[in-house]
Amino acid sequence: MVSSSFHQEGDYLPPPSFQSYEEIKRARDKETREIAKHSWQLNEAHDKWVLETTALAVKHVKSERGTAPAHFVFFLMGSAGRKEQGVFSDQDHGIVFEGKDDIYQEYFLALGAEIREGMAVVGYPRCEGKVMASHPRWCHGKENWKAQIDQWVKEDKWAALRHLLTFIDARPLIGKRKLLKEVKDYVFYLVEEEPYLLTRLSQNISYLHQGVNAFGKLLPDEKGPYAGSLHIKDVGFFPFVHAMRLLAIKEGVHETSTLDRIQKIEEIYPFAEGKENSFKELLKLRADFAEKQNSYNDVHYIPIDELTKTQKQRLKSALKEGKHLFQQTKKLVESGE
Structure with missing residues (x-):
């Protein structure tokens, strides 16, 4: 079983413990019903099964496209990001990687798509709003992420600010946690420099x-x-x-x-x-x-x-x-x- 502790140790991702997404789904369904009434245990289990799914997705993409070309972090948002999932939960996730979008984004979008499809098989429905690492909005290099945030702030519209609020609940699951921290620190910096932004988020x-x-x-x-x-x-x-x-x-x-x-x-x-x-x-x-x-x-x-x-x-x-x-x-x- 993939250990949930590895995500604190950098980029290292152990090999998956399962051979298929269907196998992960069967194991998940069995365990979920056993712990359904215990919120903390249930959310720990959700993390575990998404970790297993992601490990298998990384393996599949590696076999087709080679090893990831840059350090990255895969993160969860929504109720998963807040560790407040119920028995059933959909997908909300993204990726931050080192380097520029025009060089590496294609690879990580492919990884995001593999994770999306794997999670769907395991029992996590695709997000109808496409808040997933397979969408260019939620998969960027670190500096491009900052540019994305600048654009949301500049637009100052309901949908753009809602994206920003969604991102704030991002929680790293695997990879280089520092990448996500730096992007979120940039949001905190903008709010400190421009206090009106917090008011606009509140109005949202x-x-x-x-x-x-x-x-x-x-x-x-x-x-x-x-x-x-x-x-x-x-x-x-x-x-x-x-x-x-x-x-x-x-x-x-x-x-x-x-x-x-x-x-x-x-x-x-x-x-x-x-x-x-x-x-x-x-x-x-x-x-x-x-x-x-x-x-x-x-x-x-x-x-x-x-x-x-x-x-x-x-x-x-x-x-x-x-x-x-x-x-x-x-x-x-x-x-x-």
């Missing part, structure tokens, strides 16, 4: 889905396939995720998981204190229904009628804490303090 996530009405009643979907269920990701996770991401950018925090960010941020901003337990409650609540989740969309919904009285109370409390954290963060950021 101004809308907050309501999970509880003025009378303290939970607000599930009223129609459709998930009628009676609450979108736990939109109304529960995102207020915490968005707030901690903004404050991580403001303070130059490299940690990507929301829980790790809270631990760092609460030392600086008292209004973030205690929010860790509320976010853990939401992760646990989603995990409690893992056995009933049979698709990627299922992961995002919690059936309200199946909650106990205690679960409902804890859910309402967590939603309230998330809303408060979100509002306080936006107030702080947009005041320019």
